Amino acid sequence: MPSRIELHPGAARTERPRKRPAFIDQKRGVKDWKQASEWLKWRGIEDIECITPDIAGVPRGKMMPTSKFTSNTSLSLPSALFRHTISGEYPEETGDFRYDPTDGDLKLVPDLSTLSVVPWETDPTAQVVCDIVDTQGNEVGYTPRNVLKRVVSLYRERGWQPVVAPEIEFYLVAKNDDPDYPLQPPKGRSGRTIAGGQSYSIAGVNEFDELIDDIYHFSEAQGLEIDTLIHEEGPAQLEINLRHGDPIELADQVFLFKRTLREAALNHNMYATFMAKPMQGQAGSAMHIHQSVVDLQTGRNIFADEKGEASQEFFSFIGGMQHFVPKALVMMAPYVNSYRRLTPDMACPVNNAWGYDNRTTAFRVPSSDPSARRVENRLPSSDTNPYLALAASLACGYLGMVRGVKPSAPTAHTANEGTTVDLPRGLLEAVSLLESEPAFQDVFGADFIATYCGLKRGEFETFMQVISPWEREYLLLNV
Template identity: 70%
Template sequence: MPVQKKEARPASRNGRTRIPAFVQSQRGVKNWKEASGWLDWRGIEDIECITPDQAGVARGKMMPSKKFTSNTSLALPSAVFMTTISGDYPEDGNGFTYPEDDGDLKLLPDLSTLSVVPWESDPTAQVICDLVHQDGRSVEFTPRNVLKRVVAAYADRGLRPVVAPEIEFYLVRKNPDPDYPLEPPVGRSGRAIGGGQGYSIAGVNEFDELIDDIYHFSEGQGLEIDTLIHEEGAGQLEINLRHGDPVELADQVFMFKRTIREAALKHETYATFMAKPIQRQPGSAMHIHQSIVDRKTGKNIFAADDGSETEAFGYFIGGMQRHIPNALVMLAPYVNSYRRLTQAASAPVNTKWGYDNRTTAFRVPRSDPQARRVENRIPSSDANPYLALAASLACGLIGMINKVPCDAPVGTSVNEDEIELPRGLLEAVDLFESDDALRDMLGEPFVSTYAAIKKAEFETFMEVISPWEREYLLLNV
């Protein structure tokens, strides 16, 4: 792990060298003075100041570390956060207006996210930034701020959400030509990986060196992996993260995606978080475990003193049952996402809930009362983690505020029933724009901007002629 350390200039006591604790921290410092010492001790030369765009792609600027700590003003054009995944811009309309001046937004580094970039050969650090207007107001349509807005709505009610994401992804052979289908990678055995490897240790061992790099890169950034498993798909893996604060966990998913891609490239392999990258293979999900804690007592509000389920528990589920279909565009953000959401597949296509029932959208795992939580199994791994968490938590909070009752739990397989979710991107956008409660919770600037981007992405997709059309329509119609 290429994390270079410069000779420190620590304090000395009784002839013993004393290194401040903050300098040894792998992730985060409290203030700019600590940041300077942290960077100096490691001999950091460059800083990557990054922030997630609407797709969850890292955008930002790189600069010398000395400039970073000299009160330099950082800015990005506002257009960066209004672009589609293909680099196009949406048309004005339905509340969205592209700013004529394309003015700058200021980047505010969150020093608690400062860490090294372990895959770089030169000593490099990275820090996640928030976006504000020139007058200091929060930029409402940027993803990290949208999640902070939802978390603040919980705090206003004396509550604190706790989440634990699980991220699935595929390792695939390098694919420079997008006209060719993706193929499973070749592992250490020299053979292409096959499907049906769920929880296979041998399947994980096929990629020992790559996985070692994922662990080493993660450790170097202070990112904590709970477990790693091989999933059902050919070359499909899953990483589970420990539970914690939603913004911190979204930051970790944001960084993990980057880390996993870099580790894969080091081994001449692609890592992809597409929802459905390979035909006739399972899709990739980002399951979200959620519980809510009373800020004063620290108790899980889903459990009463006697361990029974509370009204808040039912209302949280009821809110998700009612509003998740309208927020689906934040959980399944691309045309490809809906290829994962099909009947009789591993992904849920309903709004039902049940105890330890993986065919339902909302699963309540078996646990002690104080660990009671609700797992949202609908989001796909291509979702922006900030927006997926914001959407899921917003729907649950709306349910608790409006006291939306939940349906009775189901104990049977329900994934072959009629699909209860939008079947495509445009339908999902229409439902998203029509939900006033979601609009109030997430903010009008975000809803109008995000909807405009998704409509533009759909129109770009419609310009592409697929192999299916050439195969079945070319000579038959």
């Protein structure tokens, strides 16, 4: 619509300044393509990164000029991108794992609600998270964002809305260009290498003040909301907590946070790593997931009844977690390294017990008001793809509720005592458990399970080709 023009006595024709639309000031997301064009123009954005998570959660996609993006151009990726391992290899076809014989195109569909700037780029750049569809416009079921959407839709069909709040642990480490050498903590502002035992230490956080300032600034520019940031037990191990909300939106935020943290760390000549167990003898890194469910019509937390007491749905959700999470663990602990974290005598549960405010259990119920009653899943590691970890955790609780699974009695003692591990001890065992559970075929889709398990087996075979220092130390001259 043309701007309004007014005539003033004795003055030349002037144009009234255009009113700034409210959506222009949104840090994250627009409603439609028209708003997207204006949002990008106001910011002088030159390039757009259209990204989507692959099976590992690595950002894949295309960069293009803004003019091409807003012309509604067709964006394609080869289907093989979702069938290669974390090392970029293509495993042999096994079981139900098969390749597309033509390696046909898949389409990127930008989700404009995720549009935001890329604050670390020197040229004005924006990013948008994309969904994946086939050439006919159908959702591709084995891609991570669509797996999570499938699980969330199962809740909504029952009139429920899951609510989640992830907590992401990670290490800062000194730069290391030789994988044969162990990782080392970085030096902080004091000039000294930070030591362990710094849980909740403000001084430990202050060692990296300038880096943390960058994390906050980068996050604010993208519309990502950090709830709290703390120092964890390990040397230079930090944890970021996100505000609770919709699972898909929160998975997007974790996806972007990982990228943000890596970029901020590189700006300060160090790495941010989300490996589950980056340092021998130190605590592993988790992605704890707080979960509740609300009624779509009333907004009431269904984990509490009208009197505020724990509901049957609450107990069945826990029962489902206990029964199904060990079988879905490979979606929350996806690599060989993940199972180094899941060992006795470390700060990590190795059981499927639950308890009230008991951090030694896999499923902890934090102290809260009835309206905030929730279940914390403490098993996922931070190396997981957030879309798949959330999908797996919520699916297990969903199956518990619809099947009326009864939980065990809550555990009031230390659940990690002794050497018993009530979970898969390795990657192949976890893969077999995922494949063998019939209920998962419906909630995750057969295509996803076949693809995911085929890739995990391929990654294990690649790992088995590497000879470790332990083998050289104890087998070289002794066997």
